[in-house]
Amino acid sequence: MPIVAKTNVRSERDERLYRIRHSAAHLMAEAVQALFPGTKLAFGPPIDDGFYYDFDTEQTFNEDDLKAIEKKMEELRKKKAEFVCIPVSKAEALKRFTEMGEKLKAEHVETLEDGKITLYQDGDFIDLCAGPHVENTGEIKHFKIMHSSGSYWRGDEKRERLQRIYGTAWESRDELKAYLKRLEEAKKRDHRVLGRELSLVDFPELAGPGLPFYLPKGAHILQELKNWMWKLHEQGGYGHLDKVYQPLNTPHILKTDAWHTSGHLENYRDAMFMVYSLDELESGMIGGDNESGKEGLGNYGLKPMNCPGHVMLYNVGTKSYRDMPVRFFEFGTVYRYERAGVLHGLLRVRSFTQDDAHIFCTPEQYEAEIEGVFDFCCHIWDTFGFDYHVALKTRGEKSMGSDAVWEMAEAGLRRVLERRAPGKYYVEEGDAAFYGPKIDFVVSDSLGRNWQGSTIQLDFNLPERFGMEYVDDHGERQRPVMIHRAILGSFERFFGLxxxxxGGAFPLWLAPEQVRVLPITDDQNEYAQQVCAELKHAGLLATVDDTSEKLGKKIRSGKTQKIPYLVVVGAQEMESNTITVESYFDGKLEDIRTVNTLEARMRLEIDNMVARRREE
RNA sequence: GCCGGCGUAGCUCAGUGGUAGAGCAACUGAUUCGUAAUCAGUAGGUCAACGGUUCAAAUCCGUUCGUCGGCUCCA
Incomplete structure (x- = not known):
């Protein structure tokens, strides 16, 4: 069960690193204030692998500035100034920071409890801080300033714009070097780099940012994923033969009225692409705007979500309790105007295809349905051996519906989690969708950044807005409960992850080129074609490398392209009607000498969806 | 959208005011070779775009676009 629990328990080593990094943040702040007088401080916490500090300043930091800051820190640490804890009263702290002109620090003091406020001083530098720190600045030895970026005070884009500087710090020189090496290695696994090197995807600049185009190899993998998921949905092949889905297919544009009814026009308009006709433009219908309505937006909107379409199809005909639960799925392509700064390769795009489904059921059924979806999610992430976190996200400030309904929904999700992932899930208060609580599956990319994969959301909002009903066993009209879920999340994000x-070496069943035949000299070209034809007959994706290169070059090229199997045929093989096989993971396979045995091995690997990783 | 970095050939990069370069990839030819790069040749660029400064701009300035790292937001 690779659900990975999120733990707050810190090991002794974590504790030491925490102190070093926290202290390094102070040292950096001191250096920055020394080099750029007048710079005011915000927050400067330790984080995974390092630390940062936010500065309130007109100054922006370029690379030379960062180098100068690092140099200054080196200079300051040599003073071995002792970190001293100074408890102060709230009034005292307020007075001190106000006098120092540290407006944000003073503001933060306001939120703290009197009697629990401490300052830490090292040399001439003093900062509001709960600690703990290392003994003296001399202990901060192995650090590096990484980069700078912008941020906002308290993460609020309406508040002060701050300059953030990130650094990393470690216990030893070797650890620091290993960390920097790790970053280098991670870059090689970056899906944007591999996507280009392996000719999987492209983002044509002319087309527009965030719009992924699949090249033949990428399109092949995408289609394999879709075939696999389609089958699982229709056949319940994720361990729930009774919980099968019915496919739908809905258009990409809906009338603006539909987005008004669904609430997207009110709650999601910033992320929507609207669709205008020339008639509308010429008649001046476009542009005039009012806050909540649809005026001036044109007659159609490109779908940012599939739910309204699915709801409309639920509403075709009268539903009885005997029909419930209704499970509709669609690989629906949606379009969202994501803000320019958030786009990120395949992991955050403007057009993407969700493996989307909506389950409409009675209040008695939704818990079992959620359990089924949960198992579906585990099944797909486990198929590839991903590590993932599971989070329960509860009601936030912006939300609709009664407390009772929310409590019932959250309790239901919690019961499923207690049964399926006891002690392993974590709760993020206030992170629910505005219409209901949700369970999210979170997966990390090569640099450890977290991305939401699967999501299971309860929705009491749309059934109301679209007047959805079913007739219960007393002949009474009832409102169904709606579950919105995506298992992969989106094919794009899943593909990127x-x-x-x-690292681009896909499981054999997904590999766009599964086996490549390498003739050693031109004399074996014909034999190589024969072997290739046999492999193709067996349903394998096979090619021949008949370039007039030496074997070493052909091997290198095959390995660089991460082809799972390379078949070498020279004079010896041709003579004895055999092959020699080089596997991406296992090197030379001495026991496989014929096309038939290779086929058998590959067939087994494909059927079992074997998912191997390169050992680092 | 905000803050900062970057934008030279398909890719990785050199070129800091005076005639656009290299390696890899591609193409052509030679080579016919036994497990991670054979040799030679050819072709390929309005130096992201637009505007400005200058006798002269890849180079300096401005704007826009794209991209990278963050912030905010999200599948």
Whole structure:
């Protein structure tokens, strides 16, 4: 069960690193204030692998500035100034920071409890801080300033714009070097790099940012994933033969009225692409706007979600309790105007295809349905051996519906989690969708950044808005409960995560080129074609490398392209009607000498969906 | 959208005011070779775009676009 629990328990080593990094943040702040007088401080916490500090300043930091800051830190640490803890009263702290002109620090003091406020001083530098720190600045030895970026005070884009500087710090020189090496290695697994090197995807600049185009090899993998998921949905092949889905197919544009009814126009308009006709433009219908309505937006909107379409199809005909639960799925392509700064390769795009489904059921059924979806999610992530976190996200400030309904929904999700992932899930308060609580599956990319994969959301909002009903066993009209879920999340994001997880060396069943035949000299070209034809007959994706290169070059090229199997045929093989096989993971396979045995091995690997990783 | 970095050939990069370069990839030819790069040749660029400064701009300035790292937001 590779659900990975999120733990707050810190090991002794974590504790030491925490102190070093926290202290390094202070040292950096001191250096920055020394080099750029007048710079005010915000927060400067330790984080995974390092630390950062936010500065309130007109100054922006370029690379030379960062180098200068690092140099200054080196200079300051040599003073071995002792970290001293100074408890102060709230009034005292307020007075001090106000006098120092540290407006944000003073603001933060306001939120703290009197009697629990401490300052830490090292040399001439003093900062509001709960600690703990290392003994003296001399202990901060192995650090590096990484990069700078912008941020906002308290993460609020309406508040002060701050300059953030990131650094990393470790216990030893070797650890620091290993960390920097790790970053280098991670870059090689970056799906944007591999996507280009392996000719999987492209983002044509002319087409527009965030719009992924699949090249033949990428399109092949995408289609394999779709075939696999389609089958699982229709046949319940994820361990629930009774919980099968019915396919739908819905258009990409809906009338603006539909987005008004669904609430997207009110709650999601910033992310929507609207569709205008020339008639509308010419008649001046476009542009005039009012806050909540649809005026001036044109007659159609490109779908950012599939749910309204599915709801409309639920509403075709009268549903009885005997029909419930209704499970509709669609590989629906949606379009969202994501803000320019958030786009990220395949992991965050503007057009993507969700493996989307909506389950409509009675209040008695939804818990079992969620359990089924949960198992579906585990099944797909486990198929590839991903590590993932599971999070329960509860009601936030912006939400609709009664407390009772929310409590019932959250309790239901919690019961499923207690049964399926006891002690392993974590709760993020206030992170629910505005219409209901949800369970999210979170997966990391090669650099450890977290991305939401699967999501299971309860929705009491749309059934209301679209007037959905079913007739119960007393002949009474009832409102169904709606579950919105995506298992892969989106094919794009999943593909990106898959590329990084496997470093481009895909499981055989997905590999766009499964086996390549390498004749040693031109004399074996014909024999190589024969072998290739046999492999193709067996349903394998096979090619021949008949370039007039030496074997070493052909091997190198095959390995670089991460082809799972390379078949070498020279004079010896042709003579004895055999082959020699080189596997991406296992090197030379001495026991496989014929096309038939290779076929058998590959067939087994494909049927079992074997998912291997390169050992680092 | 905000803050900062970057944009030279398909890819990786050199070129800091005076005639656009290298390696790899591609193509052509030679080579016919036994497990990670054979040799030679050819072709390929309005130096992201637009505007400005200058006798002269890849180079300096401005704007826009794209991209990278963050912030915010999200599948």
């Amino acid at each position: 898959l590329i990084e997880e496997f």
